[in-house]
Amino acid sequence: MIKIENYTKKYGSILALDELSLEVETGSVYGFLGPNGAGKTTTMRLLTGLAKPDNGKAWIMGKQVGIAGEDTRSFIGVLPEEPAFYTWMTPREYLRDYAGPLFGITGQAGVKRADEILELTGLSDAANRRIGGFSRGMRQRLGLAQALIHEPHVLLLDEPVSALDPAGRKEVLDLIVSLRGTATVLLSTHILGDVERVCDVIGIINKGKLILQERSDALMNRYALPLIEIDFDQGLEGFVQFAEKIPVVEKITCENSTVRLLVKEIEQAQKELIPALANDGILVRRFQIVQPSLEDIFLRLTEV
Template identity: 40%
Template sequence: MNHPIVIQTKDLSKSFENENALNALNLNVPQHSIFGFLGPNGAGKTTTMKLLLGLIQPSAGSGTIFGKDIVHDSVSIRSSIGYLPQEPRFYEYMTARETLAFTLRFFFKGPQLAIENRIAEMLELVGLEDKADRPIKGFSGGERQRLGIAQAQVNYPDLLILDEPAASLDPLGRRDVLEVIARLRKHTTVFYSTHILDDVQQVSDTVAILNKGNLVAQGSVEDLLAGGDELVFHATVQGDVAKAQARIKTQSWVSEVHSSAQNGNTLIKVSVTDEQAAKTNLLQLLMAGEDLVVTDFQRKSHELEDIFINIVEGEGHDN
């Protein structure tokens, strides 16, 4: 089933003092999707969001939201959008219930009972019913983000834009925010930016990958994960990793090798094009020089992280 397009950009570009922050972006965000806008820090994600919200003007190209031009119709567009910045700000002395009531005054003029019911609905949606009447100054980072989502959603927007909603949270806070985002699927279209790959794979159905201002991939998560013929094997090792990697890279069925530190060990990720050859030979190659101890070895399903690393490193990303 094809859903209508909520956000569409055509060659949308933005330069700051002759430096290109965004280059000819072509996005298509379907209605009722949870659209993950993925990229490393500095990729151009926040610039894109500011352009969509009409907070800055494009240098070239165009964009529409609900079929309306993001430059000429920005005021009209914003009335149908909920927005959560990366670090939301609140009146610390207010409670969550008071904050939502204060926000709702700008959008809804219904009777008091309807206002109270909507506030209760939002508090339940984000799991803050038991914190509703506590001052915000005592809230954790995750609770603040969830309150920010409730605040952005309280006017029943047709589109919710979230800028790095889980970036600075601990694992429990991230989990709670992602659960809220997943619940929003039946309420609105969600367009959210992140540099955390696992978040995208958990809750998104559609994703775009941005790197150095360039759109390098776009599609459903399923299509991106199925797009490559490669399989990935993980080996947790101790010892001379460089020599082991050199041995592995000589094999014609090995396409990529990446290593990273992990809890005092080294995790080697090997992408291969021939599963049988890898099963037969890879572990022997790792241990061939007796310079390495392998503590864990297993095949992994293709992950978004592997696709992301291949794309970004292939474009010569530097931190």
């Protein structure tokens, strides 16, 4: 379990975290979402001990982070957004001779574990290539291998698939799903579709504050507003000006000839919008009520 109470962190005059509190249940995959600069990476740095909070406390597996005698590193695996390596080494050498021994995995056990993790993360074919020639995606895979080398109880993953192609992303996400129940995973990402796919609980951070924490299966029911999509052949601008004045319309976005309207009450919205579409000068190709996505909720709550 991961528990954070009132984490506060400033960098100069910039408030990166503002009394952030959250809990990650044991064995769950927690999706940690937020716009750039919201405080996700700062939270990860504080949990790993790479930085200290100005205020607040955190516990991992019952041990308080940053307290002498309460070492949490032995049961945490960490993948930073930009993992760093000894570039003259090969992945096999790095895991066998450096990452493994940090956790007491040496000798034949170290050789065996390195090969297991290389296979698990899709790096077996590149096991004897110099890391210096790796793409960012391959470095990300090696970073995940390093995080998993000691079979940690807790994984802190900062943008673990951002540099991977679709096939590689699927492989890594499938691996994360397979860890559910055996490891507690805090997954920081901006890829909303990945969060919907693998996470049990979703937390959204904005301007250093947690503005939402909800189980993914209940999130849509609690926070999703009805969504109307309309495709126009003509008359879009005039219709948007009209729709902006309707109280039940929460948010309007336009993309090319399509208007998307988040509304508070679907029946009232239809009652007010449909007659306006019959006006002279308006030609509509499609009027459809659609299922909102996690992206719709995210953008509305973070006011992007």
